Amino acid sequence: MNGPGESSATQLLSYPGMQRFPSSRLDLFVMRNFLSRAECDALVALIEAQHRPSTIADANGDEAFRTSSTCDLDPGVPAVFALAAKLAQISGIAPPHAEPLQGQRYEVGQEFKAHTDYFEPKSADYETYCSVSGQRTWTFMIYLNDVEAGGATRFRVIGKTIQPECGKLVAWNNRRPDQSLNAATLHHAMKVRKGLKYVITQWYRERPWG
Numbered sequence: 001m002n003g004p005g006e007s008s009a010t011q012l013l014s015y016p017g018m019q020r021f022p023s024s025r026l027d028l029f030v031m032r033n034f035l036s037r038a039e040c041d042a043l044v045a046l047i048e049a050q051h052r053p054s055t056i057a058d059a060n061g062d063e064a065f066r067t068s069s070t071c072d073l074d075p076g077v078p079a080v081f082a083l084a085a086k087l088a089q090i091s092g093i094a095p096p097h098a099e100p101l102q103g104q105r106y107e108v109g110q111e112f113k114a115h116t117d118y119f120e121p122k123s124a125d126y127e128t129y130c131s132v133s134g135q136r137t138w139t140f141m142i143y144l145n146d147v148e149a150g151g152a153t154r155f156r157v158i159g160k161t162i163q164p165e166c167g168k169l170v171a172w173n174n175r176r177p178d179q180s181l182n183a184a185t186l187h188h189a190m191k192v193r194k195g196l197k198y199v200i201t202q203w204y205r206e207r208p209w210g
């Protein structure tokens, strides 16, 4: 039985095609073809239709830290609704713990520098982001296209670089088994060198999203 807002290795590895990256420092999973090309194309079209400059919690003074665009996906759109259901099933996490789904779009030269998805407990913005729903627990991310060059996601603490590929799911636990925040989740969405890159991010919380 997983804790509230938590997935688990047992849950994820029960799906054929799910692979675990061997690391004692981080629970990291990859599954190719989680989404079909048609599903990806429909989601890319939604992101293309509507996106705004991405933002970061705890602005650190680096204007170039996250240069992508973000799309707030409407849960009422069938393609989004279907994806949310598919993620709930594979993660085993109750839907109320899911943040609203977001698309991210990167043009050539755009990136999201090395960061963790959890919020720094000592930061000025911690209360703003975490008082209702608690900390982020797991991240599920899907690449929606094959990027012509660049755009990999690098987990530099564990030395793992994941190449974008249409339909590929990446999932990781932002916390250790004892629920402490895991700094080994540090990851960098590296610059796109050619073409565009689209991903969808699903973050989960300790408590229901309020």
Ligand SMILES: O=C(O)CCC(=O)C(=O)O
Residues within 6 Å of the ligand: 104, 112, 117, 141, 151, 152, 153, 187, 188, 189, 190, 199, 201
């Ligand atoms: O685009 C990527 O490869 C990673 C995106 C990411 O880390 C995020 O949105 O938090």
Ligand SMILES: [Fe+2]
Residues within 6 Å of the ligand: 115, 116, 117, 187
């Ligand atoms: Fe991230």
